[in-house]
Each structure stands twice: as structure tokens, then as C-alpha cells.
Amino acid sequence: MGNGFIKIHAPYKESFSCTEHWDGQFKSLGDALGTDCVIQKLVDVEGRVFQRTFRNQGFENTDWFGFGKDVLAPCDCVVEAIHINEATNNPGMMIPGRASSITFRNKDYTRVLLAHVRDIRVKEGQEVKAGEIVAKVGNNGYSRNPHTHIAAWSEDKIPLQIQFDQTTLGIKTRQEIAK
Template identity: 45%
Template sequence: MNQFVRCLSVGAAAFALSAAQDYRFSEPPQAVEPEGPIQAVVLHPIFADYFNCGEHPAGEESIVGDALGTDCQIVGGVFGENRSFARQFRTDGKTNADWFSWQKDVLAPIDGVVTGLFPNAKVNEPGQRGKPPAAMIQITRDDGLVVVLAHVTDFAIKLDQRVKAGDVVAKVGNNGPSYAPHVHVGAYRGVEPLQIRWDQRAAGKLYKKLESPAGQ
């Protein structure tokens, strides 16, 4: 068990949207994991900051978007004059604002079209798990790959909008079945969940900006 938040983010039981036409999200199907090797997908980093992720292992979750997903949080203390070990919050983590992730920009992990948006305006307090579903964004690539970002807030995009990898699409929230500010990322094709890897070349470009004098 790792230190990061693991929690169901795409619950099939609560997908009744209001009559507002600005939102749409299809109920995800049951995941069918392959009998052979698990396929992986390389995604653009979802943060322009240092971050760590805790993965959902095979068999832990049963719905695509959840299955083989990963929960990611920005960490502080890894650069600058006072760099030391990575940490998730500044002091005691008892408020959302104390977490390095809170309200930071969330970046699109792929080029694609926004095919799903699901709002959840309720904000959880750290340590108190809310009820599903989380606020979510669904982006579909032209080849059928789907990526879900959950527990986000302040959508910066609209339904059917085309985005490019690295575009700001939302901010980090703490809503739905979540104990702390973070973003859940899930990827799949059809009913097959995919293991997530991060584009290290893109990450390197982002991190160089952080380590430069201007970035500090």
C-alpha cells in the first residue's frame, strides 16, 4: 500500500445529470483485462510541476476509467534552496490549501475531443471521503483512446472542444470519493483498460522551467 489516495472515481451507480446541456458523461462499461500482457499508453504529464502517482493494480477496480488507473498529486520540496524530500502538503494537511496540488492547473494528457464533462461542486475536507461520482473530464483521441480525469474542478474547456496535450483543462479539486486534493487518471480503449506511462521527454521540458531561476 502506498501513501497516495486510492479511491473509486468513476462510479457506474450515479450518472444522472441535470437537464443542463453543458454537461454529458456516458456510463462506463465493465473493464475486461487482457489475459496476456497489459497494454500501456504514454500520456503527456497532467501537471507542470513535480508529481507522484499511486497506481491501481490489476483486479482492484472493475470499471474502465478506474481499472489500472493512477492517482496523482503534486509534491513540494524537490527543488530550490531548501530542497529535501518530496512531500504532499506544507504543514499538517488539514486544509485543502495546505496541499501542493490544490487548485493547480490540470493539463490535457492527449490530443483529442472533450466527449464528457461531469460536475461536482461539493468540496471535501482532507481526510473526509465524499460520495461518488467525482467531477470528471473525458477526452477521446482520434484513434479511440479515452482518458478520464477525475476529482477536478473549474473546467477550462467545453463539451466537443478539441484540445492538445498540455492544454489547461481544469484545476485540481477534492470532490467525490476522495480524501485529499489529487487527480485520478484512467485510460482505455473499448472495454480494455490500459496501464499509464508518462512522456518523460515532455516532463523534462516542463521540469527545466521549474528549475530555472524564472521558474523558482
């Protein structure tokens, strides 16, 4: 951590894109300067290759290439808190409420939050290593499609910009991504 940002492990092994929450868009600590990451896949349509997030019209969670995929730990850290929301939203609609989430704390007391997850595989107090599978991509809380929301803040509760350690991004061939 330094200069208002944190470098963390990529959230997925698959190709993904993120949409950032701009400074001032949201005030709450878990949303301020957060980013929403969606798994993508290269899709061949009549000899043209496009990067897409879902098949068909995307009306089912299973249409989304990321739904149910592994979510990876952001750092070598401790699981500080877990919240479970059992509801699953249909794409394009949302059931208001707090999303399922995992809050991690690293050795300098920086927190990283992963939200809208499902099938959480860790427990509070557990130590994890960066890149370890901790959950699956879900669609719950204030969410309109399967994705992972990531937020971070310093010990003194200042939101941090997120940067992904590019050495942790999976390198796959076009054929592997298209599977």
C-alpha cells in the first residue's frame, strides 16, 4: 500500500474487465473507489472474434461466463469478516440488500472486500495466500449481473484505488479462452 492505492492479486484466472467507481460516486467505505470485475470470453461469430461477458441474451445467471467461476484471494492475509446473502438475483434485476462478502485484513491492517460472491470456502480468522480460491462468482445484493465487486481501505478508513499485480494475470491462448 502507498500513495492511496493497493496492489492485489487478480480476482480470477480467466480474462476479465473492470468498471471503476469514480471518486465521489459512492460514499460508503466498501463502495468508495471500488471496482466491479466481470469475466469475459472470446466468442467467434461467423469468423469474427468478440470479447463478451455472456451468451444468448444474458437473462439467466448461467448465460454469464463468470457465474460460478473461482474467485481468488487478493493477498496473503486473514479473513476478517464474512457476510452471507442467500438470495440470488436474476440478471437485469436486483433484490435490495447487502451482498455476500468476504473482508480480508493484511499485515498492515489494510482491508480488501470481495462482494457479490457465493459458495464461500473460507472461515473468519483463516489465513489465506494470494491467489487461493476463496469463493465463486455470484449475483446477490445490489447487483444486476454476475460479477465481483472489490474495494479496499487503509487502517484509518481511507478508500484506496485498486491495482492488479499484472504478474498474477493468467496468460491463456485464444483456444483456452474460447473454451
